[in-house]
Amino acid sequence: MTNSNATQTLTQPSPEGNRLGELWSILPEHSSVDEQGVLHIGGVSVEHLAEQYGTPLYVYDEAGLRGQIRRFMSGMAERWPNSEVLWASKSFPAAGMYRLAAEEGVSVDVAGGGELRMALAAGVPPERLHMHGNAKTDAELSMALDAGIDVIIVDNEDELDRLERLLTRPQKLMLRVIPGVEAKTHASQATGGDDSKFGLPMDQAVKAIERMRAHPLMEFEGVHIHIGSQILEVEQFAEAVANLRSTGDFATYDVGGGVGVKYTYSDDAPSVDEYLDAVVGAARTYLPADAKLMIEPGRSIVARAGVTLYKVVTVKHTGKTFVAVDGGLADQMDAALVGQRFEALVANRATEPWTETVQLVGRQCESGDLLVDQAPLPAARVGDLVVTATTGAYAYTLANNYNGALKPAIVFVADGEARLVARRETYDDLLATHAPSIG
Ligand SMILES: Cc1ncc(COP(=O)(O)O)c(C=O)c1O
Incomplete structure (x- = not known):
C-alpha cells in the first residue's frame, strides 16, 4: 500500500471552512491527505487500515x-x-x-x-x-x-x-x-x-x-x-x-x-x-x-505518533447531535478519567467544511463516555471513519473490557506499509481466564 496519491500535507493552509491546517501539529508527523480528502498516516490511507484491520484501531506513525x-x-x-x-x-x-x-x-x-x-x-x-x-x-x-x-x-x-x-x-x-x-x-x-x-x-x-x-x-x-x-x-x-x-x-x-x-x-x-x-x-x-x-x-x-481510528455506528439528532462510534471509554479512558480534551476529524472526508458541532460519543454504558465534547465536524454519516488525534499515550495502557469491549489491535505504519503489532482481542480471549464451566 503506497502513498502515491497523498498529495496534501497538513502543513498547507486549511481548506475553506475547516481547520485541517491546524491539525498538523496534533496529528502524527507523517500525515497527509489525498485528493479525495482521505487521511494517510505513514503513507497508508485510513480507509485501507480500517478495511484490513478493523476498527477501533490504534494506529502509530512508526x-x-x-x-x-x-x-x-x-x-x-x-x-x-x-x-x-x-x-x-x-x-x-x-x-x-x-x-x-x-x-x-x-x-x-x-x-x-x-x-x-x-x-x-x-x-x-x-x-x-x-x-x-x-x-x-x-x-x-x-x-x-x-x-x-x-x-x-x-x-x-x-x-x-x-x-x-x-x-x-x-x-x-x-x-x-x-x-x-x-x-x-x-x-x-x-x-x-x-x-x-x-x-x-x-x-x-x-x-x-x-x-x-x-x-x-x-x-x-x-x-x-x-x-x-x-x-x-x-x-x-x-x-x-x-x-x-x-x-x-x-x-x-x-x-x-x-x-x-x-x-x-x-x-x-x-x-x-x-x-x-x-x-x-x-x-x-x-x-x-x-x-x-x-x-x-x-x-x-x-502521544503524538498515535491516533485512534473508529467507524461511525449511528448519528442521532435529539436537540444535540450525537455521533456514536464503535469504540469509547473502553479504549480511551483519559477523557472520562482526567477530563482530557482530544480533537477529532472525519478522516475519510478530511477536507470538507466543518458545518456541525457534535457530541462524539462512544458505545459504553456511561454518559461520561464522551470522546469529544462539542467536536466541530462535517455532517457525519454512518460508516464514516473518525480519527481522534494524539491518543498514542496511555490509551492502550488503560484499555479495558467494559461492556465486553475487545481491546483494539495496534498497527505501526511507515513508508506506505502497515504491520500488525498487537491483534484485536477476540470473544474467546474474554473467556480465556475464566473457569471452564462458564466457558
Ligand atoms: C516514575 C515515572 N516516571 C516517568 C513517568 C512518565 O510520565 P509522562 O508520561 O508524563 O512523561 C511516570 C508517569 O506516571 C512515572 O510515574
Whole structure:
C-alpha cells in the first residue's frame, strides 16, 4: 500500500471552512491527505487500515515514534553528555513498542512485573532497565534481581526490608524522594506534592539513604523525582531540579518524566528542546557538574505518533447531535478519567467544511463516555471513519473490557506499509481466564 496519491500535507493552509491546517501539529508527523480528502498516516490511507484491520484501531506513525526518541536522546547527549534517557513504558506497554525502544537504544523504565516481562520478552537488554513502583512485591523484586536489571528505584523502607532479604549480589539502587512541587496538572496526574503516595519526604529519605549506604550489597546511586504528568510549563521542571539539590550530593539524579503534549488547538506545549533547555539549564545551576542526569519521558515520546481510528455506528439528532462510534471509554479512558480534551476529524472526508458541532460519543454504558465534547465536524454519516488525534499515550495502557469491549489491535505504519503489532482481542480471549464451566 503506497502513498502515491497523498498529495496534501497538513502543513498547507486549511481548506475553506475547516481547520485541517491546524491539525498538523496534533496529528502524527507523517500525515497527509489525498485528493479525495482521505487521511494517510505513514503513507497508508485510513480507509485501507480500517478495511484490513478493523476498527477501533490504534494506529502509530512508526517513524514519528523513532524520531521523537532520537530527539530526546541526541538533545540530552548534546547538552549533558553524562546522561541517560529512559522511555517510561507505562505510556504504551506494547511488545512492539518495547522492541522499537530496544532497536533505538533508549533505556526503559518499567513499573511492575508485567512491564518487566514484556520488556525482556521484546529484547530490551536488562542493563537498560529501571524498575519503579510504590508497592513492589517480593515476586516483582525477585524478577528484577534475577533478570539483572540496572537500577531499582526504591520507594519506601518496607522495600528495603524486602531487598535485604532478597539480595544475594550487589544491586544499584536509587531512592524516590518527594520534591515538594505542586505540578500544575490534573490532580490525579500530580505526584510531586507533599501529600504524594510516591517516595519519601526528605527527613525520611536521609535515613533510608544511610541504610542503603551501610549495606554491603546495596549500591546507592542517587535520587529520583517525578512531579507529575502532562505538565505544560517547563519552569516546573526547573523548580524540581533546584529542589533536588537540597537532597544532597549524589552520583546520579533522575528528574522523571511529565512533559506535556499538545492535545488541542489551543494547548501550548513545549518542544523537546525547550524542555531539555529548562531541565539541563537548572541542572547546570544546581547539580554537581560530574553527576549523571536522567530523564524519563513517556507521554511526550508516544502521544503524538498515535491516533485512534473508529467507524461511525449511528448519528442521532435529539436537540444535540450525537455521533456514536464503535469504540469509547473502553479504549480511551483519559477523557472520562482526567477530563482530557482530544480533537477529532472525519478522516475519510478530511477536507470538507466543518458545518456541525457534535457530541462524539462512544458505545459504553456511561454518559461520561464522551470522546469529544462539542467536536466541530462535517455532517457525519454512518460508516464514516473518525480519527481522534494524539491518543498514542496511555490509551492502550488503560484499555479495558467494559461492556465486553475487545481491546483494539495496534498497527505501526511507515513508508506506505502497515504491520500488525498487537491483534484485536477476540470473544474467546474474554473467556480465556475464566473457569471452564462458564466457558
Ligand atoms: C516514575 C515515572 N516516571 C516517568 C513517568 C512518565 O510520565 P509522562 O508520561 O508524563 O512523561 C511516570 C508517569 O506516571 C512515572 O510515574
